[in-house]
Amino acid sequence: MTFPLIGPHQDFALWATMIGLAAFGFWCERYRWGRKYSGILLLMTLAMVLSNLRIIPTSAPAYDAAWDLLVPIAIALLLFEANLKRILSEAGPTLIAFIIGSAAVVAGVLIGAFALDLGLQEPELAGVYTGTYIGGALNFAAVAKASGLQDGSLLGAAIAADNVATNLHFLFLILMPGIAWFAARYPTQHMDTATDVEPGSQPVPHSVSALGIPGLLTAFAIAFGLAAAGDEISARMNMPQYSIIVTTALTLLVATMFAKPLRKLSGPGEAGNVLMFIFLAGVGATMDLWQLAAAGPTLFVFASIIIGVHMLITFSAGWFLKLDLAELIIASAVCIGGPSSAAALASAKGWRELLIPGVLAGSFGYAIGSFIGISVVEWLRS
Helix, strand or coil: CCCCCCCCCCHHHHHHHHHHHHHHHHHHCCCHHHHHHCHHHHHHHHHHHHHHCCCCCCCCHHHHHHHHHHHHHHHHHHCCCCCHHHHHHHCHHHHHHHHHHHHHHHHHHHHHHHHCCCCCCHHHHHHHHHHHHHCCHHHHHHHHHHHCCCCHHHHHHHHHHHHHHHHHHHHHHHHHHHCHHHHCCCCCHHHHCCCCCCHHHCCCCCCCCCCCHHHHHHHHHHHHHHHHHHHHHHHHCCCHHHHHHHHHHHHHHHHHHCHHHHHCCCCHHHHHHHHHHHHHHHHHHCCCHHHHHHHHHHHHHHHHHHHHHHHHHHHHHHHHHCCCHHHHHHHHHHHHHCHHHHHHHHHHHCCHHHHHHHHHHHHHHHHHHHHHHHHHHHHHHC
């Protein structure tokens, strides 16, 4: 038998595998255990197992195509809801806490990079952690693509370390409101007026209630158009490597100027998630198990330093500014875990009035995370 079982040039079979792995990730997140360990991490782990068992190859043109084609379109689709006008006008004190938390992430990244030896790709790793801890997975992918970090094993180790550190951070945030020391030092208006959120009031994860095909196809057409414009403008600027950053800027402009018609489109966010999951399945397939084991512990320490500095600065500044403890907790959850973590936390704690500000702050993180991440890369390279 020739190994791998599916060859690197069997494009249709590899795309079928990547799409199947993405479906597995979405299926996992319909269950509590899947959300706990992250559908992304689970699908990437399964992809890594398949490639290390030589069932699928560790490198293939299909994986490269996912980098080049899926990432720009996914990012454009995911940013359609990043209306900067609404974010700035409605997010309130939660946005202030989030901005402080984002600055604290940058401080943590720089301290961690100074304290640890992350190797030759230290600037790129610092950039992707900055992007993901201010925004989310889309910023991780955007910074990795723009900075040239395409080592699957290193990316996989970074995601695995991030997932463990993020889960520990989220657990601590859940416990914080019940710790008397914290409750005695911050305003607790939201905690005092908390109300239960009905179990059936939240939508099923990764579902679209009413899918309109014309609206979905329009969303794809706009996303492809924005990616094309990003490629052309970056090429004319003699900076083709930053096409994804230009595409991000153009999408934010369109999302802010045409927020009302974009809201009528059907399912662009979930379509973007689908493409991102498929892309990450390809990344998982390029991961070498031994390299992952070697890099993982150092990157976990790096992630822990970032989160530790983030929390110290965020909650110290929040105490000085007399911000509400619940607002600080939601802002920290948005920074490190993304808007979905903030929504889950607000629902679990009964902080109804912080659901929307948390999601809006998360959208702001998506909007700025890639730009700040690339800035950190260039700063550390210089």
